[in-house]
Amino acid sequence: xxxxxATATAAPKYWSGGRSxxxxxxxxxxxxxxxxxxxxxxxxxxxxxxxxxxAANGWPNPNEVFKSYPxxxxxxxxxxxxMTFILIVSSVTMVLAVQAGxxxxxxxxxxxxxxxxxxxxxxxxxxxxxxxxxxAEGAWWGHNPFLNSNGSIGHQDFxxxxxxxxxxxxxxxxxxxxxxxxxxxxxxxxxxxxxxHYLMIEKAGLYWHFVDLVWVFVFTxxxxx
Amino acid sequence: xxxxxxxxxxLHEDTxxxxxxxxxxVTIILxxxxxxxxxxxxxxxxxxENGFGKHLTKGIIIILMLAKAFYIVGYFMHLKHELRNLIxxxxxxxxxxxxxxxxxxxxxxxxxxxxxxxxxxxKQRTTEKAPATEENKEEKKDEKKPAQE
Numbered sequence: 569x570x571x572x573x574a575t576a577t578a579a580p581k582y583w584s585g586g587r588s589x590x591x592x593x594x595x596x597x598x599x600x601x602x603x604x605x606x607x608x609x610x611x612x613x614x615x616x617x618x619x620x621x622x623a624a625n626g627w628p629n630p631n632e633v634f635k636s637y638p639x640x641x642x643x644x645x646x647x648x649x650x651m652t653f654i655l656i657v658s659s660v661t662m663v664l665a666v667q668a669g670x671x672x673x674x675x676x677x678x679x680x681x682x683x684x685x686x687x688x689x690x691x692x693x694x695x696x697x698x699x700x701x702x703x704a705e706g707a708w709w710g711h712n713p714f715l716n717s718n719g720s721i722g723h724q725d726f727x728x729x730x731x732x733x734x735x736x737x738x739x740x741x742x743x744x745x746x747x748x749x750x751x752x753x754x755x756x757x758x759x760x761x762x763x764x765h766y767l768m769i770e771k772a773g774l775y776w777h778f779v780d781l782v783w784v785f786v787f788t789x790x791x792x793x
Numbered sequence: 794x795x796x797x798x799x800x801x802x803x804l805h806e807d808t809x810x811x812x813x814x815x816x817x818x819v820t821i822i823l824x825x826x827x828x829x830x831x832x833x834x835x836x837x838x839x840x841x842e843n844g845f846g847k848h849l850t851k852g853i854i855i856i857l858m859l860a861k862a863f864y865i866v867g868y869f870m871h872l873k874h875e876l877r878n879l880i881x882x883x884x885x886x887x888x889x890x891x892x893x894x895x896x897x898x899x900x901x902x903x904x905x906x907x908x909x910x911x912x913x914x915x916k917q918r919t920t921e922k923a924p925a926t927e928e929n930k931e932e933k934k935d936e937k938k939p940a941q942e
Contacts, residue, residue, distance in 0.1 A: 582878060590879040600883055611890055615897045622901030625909065625919035631838050644838065649831045656827065660820050663869050667813065717842055719922035777869045781862055788858040792834045793851050 626716030658687025659780040666773040669766025688745040
């Protein structure tokens with residue numbers, strides 16, 4: 569119903585003053601713009617990675633490099649697929665938390681936020697293991713022990729890009745977990761109930777989904793392609 | 794006729810969306826797309842480097858990646874249910890990425906071609922198989938460094 573009226577009278581209704589032409593709250597709009605700028609930061613990183621890769625004669629094969637998981641060493645893609653699913657599931661629980669917030673159900677918000685935080689921590693744990701493992705193999709900024717797929721000496725920037733980009737993403741996950749913990753505390757204290765709306769959860773949710781979105785790109789660019 | 798006070802206007806129209814059913818649907822779509830991606834990733838392992846099949850598979854994976862991005866932004870981040878005005882201010886600037894990606898990847902490729910043409914030493918160093926002894930040396934260096942620190 570609202571959409572039909574919006575399309576019929578969109579121009580006079582939203583741009584004639586008196587109300588927000590975007591029909592969202594200020595903070596949420598700014599979160600969108602922040603995420604857009606963040607998307608360009610990640611985009612710049614990934615495009616720099618792509619440019620370097622296009623300029624290189626050889627590049628390490630991700631299936632050779634990322635084939636370890638806790639307790640084994642010959643299963644390419646398995647561990648990172650698990651990490652991807654953890655992030656998708658935590659994104660789903662975040663959506664459910666936002667929905668519970670719409671319906672003003674405090675209990676639903678709390679439960680789903682806790683699940684989201686657990687998912688975020690699990691992802692960070694996986695990443696910490698992966699970094700430790702790669703570091704033990706001799707990979708770090710400035711050190712690339714892996715040979716290129718054509719057998720030549722490994723490209724230096726392979727590890728540089730890997731640790732920089734997954735590190736930057738991991739930092740986003742970490743801050744997302746911190747934000748979610750703050751949201752959880754505020755929900756438990758009843759701040760949003762007093763305010764009459766759970767819009768803060770929505771903004772935290774946008775940020776969390778963005779972290780998931782970035783992982784979709786990082787996962788594809790580093791592990792699959 | 795309407796009261797234009799802070800949140801009340803915004804809140805009511807903001808709740809449109811598919812609800813839990815839509816969340817479940819999108820979750821299933823995202824999971825299936827990820828599974829297809831991973832299967833293609835496994836399938837690609839045996840393929841010939843720089844062959845047509847490998848490039849085609851990579852292209853399919855990129856298309857699946859964009860589909861996943863669409864579902865996350867559109868449904869999880871709720872952008873599809875926002876007003877057209879808002880959607881356009883977010884989506885249109887992201888069109889810059891089209892130029893950004895094409896320009897930079899072409900640049901990288903051209904740099905590779907130029908270096909391979911005019912710098913034979915570089916070409917030899919990056920295409921020749923790494924000698925076994927040097928590889929061992931490198932490994933030793935890497936092992937020593939963390940131990941000393």
